[in-house]
Amino acid sequence: MPSAALATDSRRRVSSRSRPTSGTSPRDPTTAASSHPSPGGVRLLQRLLGSRSVTALLRERRDDGVEILRINRPDKRNALDTATLLLINDALTELAADADLRVVVVSTSSTNALCAGADVGEDLDAAGGVARMEAFAELYRLIEQLPVPSIAVCVGNCVGAGAEIVAGCDLRVGGDNLKLAWAGARLGVPVGPARLTQLIGLSRAKDLIYTGRPIGMEEAASYGLFQRTAAAADAEAAALDLATDLVRQSAGGVRVLKQMFRELEDSARRVSYENERLIDFQRHGSGLPQGTAP
Known part of the structure; x- marks a missing residue:
């Protein structure tokens, strides 16, 4: 997918700001996953900050200010x-x-x-499980609080955390191979209502979250989830076309509108509530199961 995009648009350039794998992260490792990480979580995060591979996330910055984040773990979906x-x-x-x-x-x-979703094959102790859930909660918060519009390229499996990323973005482009599912009820994870309900309404959100049934591009589009649809191979290009449309608008005006939408939707309060429930579930409940396919 990325190679075709790079070959057809000379305006794009690959970002050179990838993080080194150790020792130079500008963030305090004790706050990387949450505002109040657990002591065991702090130790785990400190170890991981020095061992992670930057190839799991590919970054590209276009000259017009569009940033593309590509998750790159294809062997793990x-x-x-x-x-x-x-x-x-x-x-x-x-x-x-x-x-x-x-x-x-x-x-x-x-x-x-x-x-x-989550890589539930990851070998974690109890503290590590809490630290990972804190990192998921932070991910959802950061997506919601971006000061500019975000667009999700919805192709293939968008399950669990993937569905939450989709719902957390401002706009979405659907691919024709989509499998979109909220798997929280099946896995016992209290996640989904804070974002999905605002997008498709209470009744439909309850259906998808309680049953965990997967839906494809056409059904998701009928619920109003997508601004554009495309063949899976063309979905990123369609998302970049949509981004180009947004870039043509006033930069300052769009930022103000983004803040207005967040305040009108009361998204900060809703997401904070759900994130607290997620972390409490991992800390005191059964937790995200290990060794189960996401």
Whole structure:
């Protein structure tokens, strides 16, 4: 997917700001995943900050201020382990402070999945499980609080955390191979209502969240989830066309409108409530199951 985009648009350039794999992260590792991480979580995050591979997240910056984040774990269907979560959270934190940023496109290096949820095969103890859930909560918060519009490229598996990324973005482009599902009820994870209800209404949100049934592009489009649809191979290009439309608008005006939408939707309060429930579930409940396919 990325190679075709690079070959057809000379305006795009690959960002050279990828993080080194150790020792130079500008963020305090004790706050990387949450405002109040657990002590065990702090130790785990400190270890992972020095061991993560930057190749799990590919970044590209176009000259017009559009940033493309491509999740790159195709062998895992882009299921997110803790190290990859921290990479994405670092990138989103950096972008939130970037005055030249116009649009963020969340995409994938492979059309088989945007994100298949958590990498539940990751070997974590109890503290590590809490730290990872804190990192997921931080991811959802950072997506919601971006000061510019975000666009999700919805192709292949968008399940669990992948569905939450889709719902957290401002706009969405659907691919024809989509499998979109909220798997929280099946796995016992209290997640979904804060974002999905605002998008498709209470009745439909209850259906998808309670049953966990997957839906494809056509059904999701009928619910109003997508601004554009395309063949899976063309979905990122369609998202970039949409981003170009947004860049033509007033930069300052769009930022003000983004803030107005957040305030009108009361998204900060809703997301904060759900994030607290997620972390409490991991800390005191059964937690995200290990060794189960996402």
